[in-house]
Amino acid sequence: xxxxxxxxxxxxxxxxxxxxxxxxxxxxxxxxxxxxxxxxxxxxxxxxxxxxxxxxxxxxxxxxxxxxxxxxxxxxxxxxxxxxxxxxxxxxxxxxxxxxxxxxxxxxxxxxxxxxxxxxxxxxxxxxxxxxxxxxxxxxxxxxxxxxxxxxxxxxxxxxxxxxxxxxxxxxxxxxxxxxxxxxxxxxxxxxxxxxxxxxxxxxxxxxxxxxxxxxxxxxxxxxxxxxxxxxxxxxxxxxxxxxxxxxxxxxxxxxxxxxxxxxxxxxxxxxxxxxxxxxxxxxxxxxxxxxxxxxxxxxxxxxxxxxxxxxxxxxxxxxxxxxxxxxxxxxxxxxxxxxxxxxxxxxxxxxxxxxxxxxxxxxxxxxxxxxxxxxxxxxxxxxxxxxxxxxxxxxxxxxxxxxxxxxxxxxxxxxxxxxxxxxxxxxxxxxxxxxxxxxxxxxxxxxxxxxxxxxxxxxxxxxxxxxxxxxxxxxxxxxxxxxxxxx
Numbered sequence: 001x002x003x004x005x006x007x008x009x010x011x012x013x014x015x016x017x018x019x020x021x022x023x024x025x026x027x028x029x030x031x032x033x034x035x036x037x038x039x040x041x042x043x044x045x046x047x048x049x050x051x052x053x054x055x056x057x058x059x060x061x062x063x064x065x066x067x068x069x070x071x072x073x074x075x076x077x078x079x080x081x082x083x084x085x086x087x088x089x090x091x092x093x094x095x096x097x098x099x100x101x102x103x104x105x106x107x108x109x110x111x112x113x114x115x116x117x118x119x120x121x122x123x124x125x126x127x128x129x130x131x132x133x134x135x136x137x138x139x140x141x142x143x144x145x146x147x148x149x150x151x152x153x154x155x156x157x158x159x160x161x162x163x164x165x166x167x168x169x170x171x172x173x174x175x176x177x178x179x180x181x182x183x184x185x186x187x188x189x190x191x192x193x194x195x196x197x198x199x200x201x202x203x204x205x206x207x208x209x210x211x212x213x214x215x216x217x218x219x220x221x222x223x224x225x226x227x228x229x230x231x232x233x234x235x236x237x238x239x240x241x242x243x244x245x246x247x248x249x250x251x252x253x254x255x256x257x258x259x260x261x262x263x264x265x266x267x268x269x270x271x272x273x274x275x276x277x278x279x280x281x282x283x284x285x286x287x288x289x290x291x292x293x294x295x296x297x298x299x300x301x302x303x304x305x306x307x308x309x310x311x312x313x314x315x316x317x318x319x320x321x322x323x324x325x326x327x328x329x330x331x332x333x334x335x336x337x338x339x340x341x342x343x344x345x346x347x348x349x350x351x352x353x354x355x356x357x358x359x360x361x362x363x364x365x366x367x368x369x370x371x372x373x374x375x376x377x378x379x380x381x382x383x384x385x386x387x388x389x390x391x392x393x394x395x396x397x398x399x400x401x402x403x404x405x406x407x408x409x410x411x412x413x414x415x416x417x418x419x420x421x422x423x424x425x426x427x428x429x430x431x432x433x434x435x436x437x438x439x440x441x442x443x444x445x446x447x448x449x450x451x452x453x454x455x456x457x458x459x460x461x462x463x464x465x466x467x468x469x470x471x472x473x474x475x476x477x478x479x480x481x482x483x484x485x486x487x488x
Contacts, residue, residue: 007300008477011282011307021157028164029270030330032171033263037331039175040183042259045331048183049262050117050250051130053243055106055187058113059134060236062102065228066094067141068363073224074149075285081208088146089210090224093217099138106131117247126184133191140195143202151285152205159201163194223366230368234375241383248387260395263331264338268345268402275311276356284360291364294421301357302429308353310473313436314466316346317443321459337395344399347444348406350436355410358417367420374416378409432473439466 036045070091077083106113110127114120140163147156167190174182174189218225242265250258283304290296319326323343327335362371382405389397417423425433443462449455 007303008307011304021161024161025164026270028168032168033266033330034332035172036175037263037335040180042256042263042334044180044183044259045262046250046255046257046259047180048187049258050246050255051126051183051187053239053246054113054117054127055130055134055137056239057236057243058106058109059102059137060239062105062134063098063138063141064094064225065230065234066091066098066224067138067145069224069228070142070145071149071284072227072288072364072366074146075151075288085208086210086212087224088207089212090217091145092142093212093214094225094228095138095142097214099135099142102138103131103135106134119251129184130187133188136188136191136195140191140198143195143198146202146205146207148281149285150205151282152201153281155201155204156281159198163197166193166197167191227366227368230372233372237375237379241379244383245386245390249390252391257395260335260338260341261398263327263335264341264345264395264398267327267330267338267342268349275308275315276353283357284364287360287364291361291366294423297361297364297421298423301361301423302425305354305357305425306429306432306477307474308357309350309433309436310470312349312353313439314463314470316349316440317459317462317466319346320440320443320447321463340396341399341402343444343447344396345402347440348403350440351403351406351410354433355406355413358410358413358423361417361421361423365421370416370420374412378405378412381405381408435469439469 033045036048040047073087074084074091077087107128110131111121111124113127114123117123144156144159147159170189170193171182171186174186176182178185246258246261249261283300287297287300290300320343323339323346324336327339327342362374385401385404386398389401391397393400439462443459443466446455446458446462449458
């Protein structure tokens with residue numbers, strides 16, 4: 001019991017440190033999104049979404065997944081200074097190589113990218129300029145990988161916070177004075193600022209540089225590169241499916257519809273999904289350290305899943321209640337058509353919380369072949385059913401298909417991890433999971449109550465129930481009184 005309590009507390013500690021900074025990042029993103037929505041509207045957000053999707057797509061081809069495999073390599077070498085120095089030196093060299101390749105690829109392919117993405121050559125110069133941001137982003141990731149692999153959570157959190165804050169201060173005047181013409185310089189300068197901030201915090205860690213030739217880098221880092229390429233392919237599939245979906249929406253309707261899709265997707269994966277980002281910072285390195293012990297993996301994944309669903313449940317209920325207000329605050333009233341999209345999509349976040357925890361098992365174990373096969377299947381399904389959903393039901397259909405995707409992903413991973421690694425959740429988890437699903441489902445159903453008085457009363461009760469249930473269950477595992485008394 002003491003070991004479990006210590007593990008739960010470690011999860012909460014890491015989540016609270018990085019999560020608190022993520023809240024500030026959300027506020028920064030809120031301000032940025034609100035100002036951008038007011039200054040350049042859905043069309044401008046659609047253009048930004050297409051630029052970012054294209055950069056992510058090319059980056060998935062060229063970054064070799066080093067930022068993910070690097071965390072595993074560094075966390076595994078943490079207890080050996082000599083090995084750690086070598087792994088960091090290898091990582092830094094590979095980051096530079098992949099970053100330059102990505103930048104060159106965007107620059108050379110800029111006319112083609114303009115035609116494929118926007119249907120004309122008007123954005124060729126824009127793609128040529130934003131190619132630099134791909135190099136800056138890869139160098140930023142290299143520094144953040146080192147911080148994450150060594151569990152330097154506070155430095156990692158500050159690097160994210162200050163990078164986003166300074167990026168906002170640079171971007172807003174550009175959008176104010178130049179409107180849509182400020183999109184390209186905003187992307188470039190924001191990525192440059194983020195890189196400089198990440199370099200600053202990375203420099204606080206004293207790691208001895210090891211001189212290596214390129215031949216030695218590729219020879220010594222063979223395992224890191226192989227796993228990285230597998231993860232790169234997986235990231236590529238995910239980015240490609242999202243990119244093709246946005247291109248389909250743009251051609252089937254217009255760029256404004258892409259703006260609506262991008263806004264809804266950002267709310268689900270950035271604002272609501274912040275809890276996953278906060279937890280993954282500590283979760284992935286810890287899971288990598290015990291990946292060879294199936295019992296330890298089962299214990300850690302179970303604990304992580306429980307904390308995830310208990311934290312996300314009240315967030316889902318509260319968001320369902322205030323979705324229209326939140327969308328107005330984040331963007332503007334022009335974006336209210338995405339309310340059904342995010343309402344359906346956020347209902348699936350309770351399922352995603354668990355499949356997300358299980359998905360890291362395959363990465364931590366380095367089971368690249370299986371991971372590639374499952375990713376091909378899941379991403380193909382994602383693209384097909386989302387295109388079908390949007391074709392027949394528009395933005396509402398995308399919300400429903402998001403929920404279906406989360407459910408299929410959970411069931412698929414559960415079957416795979418059970419057969420491959422003998423992974424199972426215990427009875428206590430399933431009981432909590434069903435309670436949380438029930439609370440979220442009832443809250444979603446209340447959206448369709450016609451009487452405002454009954455709806456208000458029902459949501460008030462459900463918010464209280466969700467908060468009390470999560471608090472009591474967390475207190476059962478953490479003992480808040482003892483936890484905070486020690487901190488004080």
